[in-house]
Amino acid sequence: MIEKYLPIIGENEMDSIFKIAERLRGISVLHVNSTKEGGGVAEILHKMVPLMKELGINVDWKIIRGDQEFFRVTKGIHNSLQTGNSYVPQGWKETYEKWQSINSSELPLDYDVMFIHDPQPLGLIDYRRKGKWIWRCHIDISSPESEVWGFLKERINKYDAMIISSPIFGRGDLSVPQFVIPPSIDPLSVKNQYISDTTVKRIVMKYDIDPERPFIVQISRFDYAKDPVGVIKAYKIVKNHVDVQLAYVGSPASDDPEGEEVYRKTLAEAGSDPDIHLLMLPPFSDLEINAFQRGGSVIMQKSVKEGFGLTVSEALWKAKPVIGGNTGGIPLQVIPGVTGYLVNSVEQAAHYSLYLLRKREVSEQLGKNGREHVKNNFLITRHLRDYLMVISYVLGFSGA
Ligand code: UDP
Numbered sequence: 001m002i003e004k005y006l007p008i009i010g011e012n013e014m015d016s017i018f019k020i021a022e023r024l025r026g027i028s029v030l031h032v033n034s035t036k037e038g039g040g041v042a043e044i045l046h047k048m049v050p051l052m053k054e055l056g057i058n059v060d061w062k063i064i065r066g067d068q069e070f071f072r073v074t075k076g077i078h079n080s081l082q083t084g085n086s087y088v089p090q091g092w093k094e095t096y097e098k099w100q101s102i103n104s105s106e107l108p109l110d111y112d113v114m115f116i117h118d119p120q121p122l123g124l125i126d127y128r129r130k131g132k133w134i135w136r137c138h139i140d141i142s143s144p145e146s147e148v149w150g151f152l153k154e155r156i157n158k159y160d161a162m163i164i165s166s167p168i169f170g171r172g173d174l175s176v177p178q179f180v181i182p183p184s185i186d187p188l189s190v191k192n193q194y195i196s197d198t199t200v201k202r203i204v205m206k207y208d209i210d211p212e213r214p215f216i217v218q219i220s221r222f223d224y225a226k227d228p229v230g231v232i233k234a235y236k237i238v239k240n241h242v243d244v245q246l247a248y249v250g251s252p253a254s255d256d257p258e259g260e261e262v263y264r265k266t267l268a269e270a271g272s273d274p275d276i277h278l279l280m281l282p283p284f285s286d287l288e289i290n291a292f293q294r295g296g297s298v299i300m301q302k303s304v305k306e307g308f309g310l311t312v313s314e315a316l317w318k319a320k321p322v323i324g325g326n327t328g329g330i331p332l333q334v335i336p337g338v339t340g341y342l343v344n345s346v347e348q349a350a351h352y353s354l355y356l357l358r359k360r361e362v363s364e365q366l367g368k369n370g371r372e373h374v375k376n377n378f379l380i381t382r383h384l385r386d387y388l389m390v391i392s393y394v395l396g397f398s399g400a
Pocket of ligand 1: 039219221251285
């Protein structure tokens with residue numbers, strides 16, 4: 001029920017959502033991405049799709065399929081875009097195009113508006129029959145590898161609009177209109193709603209964490225971009241000064257073939273320290289994630305590449321300051337000395353962790369600021385309104 005958000009966002013914001021939605025009643029919209037579980041894109045769509053439906057838009061959500069080779073290729077594309085180096089295997093273009101063709105014959109591509117998320121299904125545009133097409137880019141494309149970018153660019157320019165998460169991802173070499181829309185969290189979801197301290201303690205104890213001693217938390221897929229090894233290294237420095245524990249919580253994503261390798265490397269770095277907890281939770285462990293974010297004394301998101309980093313807003317909403325990698329969409333959320341600290345190295349991550357562990361009152365103040373910052377900028381209702389605006393734009397109702 002969209003009205004449930006009223007006490008958080010107020011009448012004006014609610015009214016503006018309904019006003020824009022009125023013009024869009026009855027249109028059909030299809031979201032397409034590559035996974036229903038794991039990662040921020042699926043997390044958002046699970047909340048966004050029902051809200052759009054409630055506003056009278058005929059929304060569906062489909063995922064593309066592919067074999068192991070296809071997902072190896074798309075992970076290679078992803079890494080090439082985010083790092084500027086080539087990670088694509090031989091024959092990648094053929095594999096990519098083969099699966100775009102297969103998916104185009106299996107998916108209904110005849111909606112009024114198509115929302116294509118990330119590079120995996122981007123090439124479906126070649127099979128457009130009707131409708132307006134929006135490419136929703138969730139990753140860092142500020143300095144992509146040139147061959148991969150050239151291949152995608154041709155296709156991106158066929159879209160009617162493109163959405164990026166931060167102004168720093170804006171590109172001067174595209175002809176498509178670019179909109180900046182940061183992602184969002186759902187404040188009413190099981191992952192983000194209020195839960196009591198007793199529930200928090202009970203849950204973390206189930207995973208052998210001592211709730212009476214502080215613990216550092218990072219919630220992230222096992223992905224090089226999230227730097228799990230760096231998190232452990234930072235923890236080890238902190239541990240030399242304070243009796244602390246570490247919980248690194250990560251579930252697998254079905255479209256990420258690299259997870260296992262990264263997990264093994266993280267395990268090796270962790271060694272036999274009983275205070276390091278590397279946890280693989282099943283998908284949709286939302287209450288558990290909520291408990292870890294609320295229970296942690298320091299929340300880290302030490303990414304070295306990040307499109308946005310929903311986990312940052314999730315923690316800030318729980319009034320926890322975040323130590324975040326100085327990259328991608330994290331600086332939109334972590335304002336140094338106001339909502340947390342931005343770091344460029346293991347040493348800096350350790351330094352600010354120690355600082356926050358020692359200065360509880362500073363930590364509390366930053367946490368309060370963080371919650372306010374998320375309330376004003378990164379809630380799903382703002383995101384919904386922005387999506388409605390872009391839909392209005394591509395359909396030519398830009399006066400909405
Ligand atoms: N997440 C989860 N379980 C995990 C790890 C992550 O539910 O074990 C969630 C996390 O809470 C967040 C999303 O997955 O909602 C990750 O989104 P983010 O933007 O941080 O990173 P992405 O995985 O999309 O790169």
